[in-house]
Amino acid sequence: MNDTFSRGLSPKRYALSAIILHWSIAALLLFQVSLGWRLEDLPKGTASFAGYQFHKSVGFLILALSLARLGVRLVARRPAPAEGAPAVKLLVKVVHVLLYAVMIVGPLSGWIMVSTSKIRMQTMVFGKLPMPNLPVGHAWHEPAETIHGALGLVTLGLFALHVAGALRHHFMGDDLLGRMIPANTRRGLTIGVAVALICSAGAMALAKVWPFGGPAVAPVAAASADPDGDESEAATDMASDAAVQAPASAAAPVADASAGAEAAAKAVAWQLAPGGKLGFHATYSGDAINGSFGRWDAKIVFSPGDLAHSTLRATIDLASVGTGDAQRDDMLKGDNFFRAAAHPQAIYTASRFRAQSPGHYVAEGTLSLAGKIRPVPLAFVLTIDGDRATAHGTATLSRTAFGVGTGEWGGTDTLLDGVTVDFALKAKRHS
Helix, strand or coil: CHHHHHHHHCCCCCCHHHHHHHHHHHHHHHHHHHHHHHHCCCCCCHHHHHHHHHHHHHHHHHHHHHHHHHHHHHHCCCCCCCCCCHHHHHHHHHHHHHHHHHHHHHHHHHHHHHHCCCCCCCEEECCCEEECCCCCCHHHHHHHHHHHHHHHHHHHHHHHHHHHHHHHHHHCCCCHHHHCCCCCCHHHHHHHHHHHHHHHHHHHHHHHHCCCCCCCCCCCCCCCCCCCCHHHHHHHHHHHHHHHCCCCCCCCCCCCHHHCHHHHCCCEEEEECCCCEEEEEEEECCEEEEEEECCEEEEEEECCCCHHHCEEEEEEEHHHEECCCHHHHHHHHCCCCCCCCCCCEEEEEECCEEEEECCEEEEEEEEEECCEEEEEEEEEEEEEECCEEEEEEEEEEECHHHCCCCHHHCCCCCECCEEEEEEEEEEEECC
């Protein structure tokens, strides 16, 4: 009697928020599984790196929506459980619990992998929101990778069981699907079922053709060693490619149409404001080495609407290097690394820029370091507000391409080849 009374008080449909989250997460999960499999076949380099960055962004979106869905489930009233044999009801409950586990464990295991990879490329969710690495040790990487790799097939298996159960109820005529589909008639439910199945297949197909842009712009944290990190390999390969290949000279400047009045302005000079930061990150024996330069300057002529006449020249005083260890700093200035006595400055110059999206740019420049000059693309985010501007960005380079690290430091097994450089600055329009 209590069960019957409870059913009488239960709503006939799920809350609208639960319905929207249910279908959104379902589509994203199928898209994400298909995208993950696609990434395994992409060649290492820029495309692969951008693909993994996008995959991470979708994962964080799934995690956020899943936590929201769990919260709605805990606070909102929902329909009573469907009738059925005890064994069937148990199976339904197990499938639902495992689906929630997949929705949350999947992104979390990926986050752990990113946090313990060879080169920790900090995620900017869809190029906007920076996500920190989790404070976990390298021992977490292999279990997380195993779990994450298995979840693709597990997710599809649970989806198949979930869909089969829903279709069973539909064909039995009990209209259980009406609780999660906005339809009032039997025909409407049937159409809803067909649309849901088509959209599920479409989500997986869309992941196979989804275009990737350039690498996500983010400050880059240093790394812990991991020979199996796919994104790390992609980032390292991208860095090596950038260090030995000339940038594409045929790329035409693209104006940022959303910059309003700035987009129509000619390139103007900008003066750096105090407080900027220029850092670098490397890895030695699995430990992060984070450093910065205390003295550097930049001459900037830039406008989003006049990329063809925009220029950048940054000079870095290599003797101002600091890593928190005086002995290591002296070694970096020496002949095995920067050779600062003979080449006291590193100089980055760029006269070719391209817009990736509103406010996001790549400078196709060259870096002069330790007596060698190599092309190094620099990705950055720029915000202009009247006469004030802020920017932050990152570049990845191969230290061995510049001859940085010779003798006992020439190998890349202990001291990794990939080095990331990031900066943040404020500037005002030069009067």
